[in-house]
Amino acid sequence: MSEFSLVLDDIQKSYNHGKANEINVLRGASTRIARGEIVGLIAPSGAGKSTLLQIAGLLDTADAGRVEIGGELVTGATDRARTAARRGKVGFVYQFHHLLPEFSAVENIVLPQLAHGVAAGEAEARALDLLGRVGMAARATHRPGELSGGEQQRVAFCRSLANAPALMLADEPTGNLDPATSDTVFDVLMELVRGTGLSALIATHNHELAARMDRVLRLDEGVLVSA
Ligand SMILES: Nc1ncnc2c1ncn2[C@@H]1O[C@H](COP(=O)(O)OP(=O)(O)OP(=O)(O)O)[C@@H](O)[C@H]1O
Numbered sequence: 519m520s521e522f523s524l525v526l527d528d529i530q531k532s533y534n535h536g537k538a539n540e541i542n543v544l545r546g547a548s549t550r551i552a553r554g555e556i557v558g559l560i561a562p563s564g565a566g567k568s569t570l571l572q573i574a575g576l577l578d579t580a581d582a583g584r585v586e587i588g589g590e591l592v593t594g595a596t597d598r599a600r601t602a603a604r605r606g607k608v609g610f611v612y613q614f615h616h617l618l619p620e621f622s623a624v625e626n627i628v629l630p631q632l633a634h635g636v637a638a639g640e641a642e643a644r645a646l647d648l649l650g651r652v653g654m655a656a657r658a659t660h661r662p663g664e665l666s667g668g669e670q671q672r673v674a675f676c677r678s679l680a681n682a683p684a685l686m687l688a689d690e691p692t693g694n695l696d697p698a699t700s701d702t703v704f705d706v707l708m709e710l711v712r713g714t715g716l717s718a719l720i721a722t723h724n725h726e727l728a729a730r731m732d733r734v735l736r737l738d739e740g741v742l743v744s745a
Pocket residue numbers: 533534541543561562563564565566567568569570
């Protein structure tokens with residue numbers, strides 16, 4: 519197994535907004551995230567944070583450069599291999615939880631596992647274990663509408679880990695919460711990531727939250743530098 523959960527090597531990405539109006543968002547972004555490492559990503563709005571996370575998470579492709587996830591080279595892989603890698607190796611957390619409203623907390627974490635071929639009993643045991651780790655065991659049967667914003671986000675963290683990925687990618691995971699709740703929920707996220715031994719790349723505008731991670735990267739003119 520590779521010692522790196524994520525390798526980004528010289529990633530380039532441009533968007534074309536009409537003739538002679540190309541935006542070079544990423545201009546050779548490179549980093550290596552070791553297994554178990556939690557890395558913050560700070561960037562001003564529009565710097566390319568979401569673009570970078572989408573390329574790292576195989577939701578988008580780079581114009582040039584190389585992406586490796588959990589030791590597997592995914593650049594140039596078939597769509598099928600990329601989809602399998604995305605589903606099995608990457609967990610996403612967004613600013614808004616996107617939980618399925620008609621299903622309970624535990625069902626929201628079971629469903630992605632069933633889609634991945636895990637047996638129902640095993641999927642439920644894992645879901646309950648994850649909910650216990652974020653202090654939500656007593657709320658397992660509640661639907662998202664019956665939970666607070668912070669509680670919903672805790673369930674979303676668990677769902678992102680449902681299929682035991684190598685890497686969590688998070689885009690402003692507590693950006694939608696008030697400052698006090700954001701602080702607590704962020705602590706829960708850090709404990710969950712550390713307790714499950716996975717790696718994470720977590721984008722945030724909040725420098726105090728970023729300071730709690732192992733190290734912080736900044737996107738500067740399309741390249742990643744130490745913050
Ligand atoms: N699909 C697209 N087509 C064209 N331009 C795009 C596309 N996606 C992003 N861009 C442009 O690329 C730049 C970087 O966008 P991106 O969403 O990655 O920024 P960001 O750092 O995540 O910003 P924010 O913090 O505001 O979400 C912006 O100038 C944006 O307008």
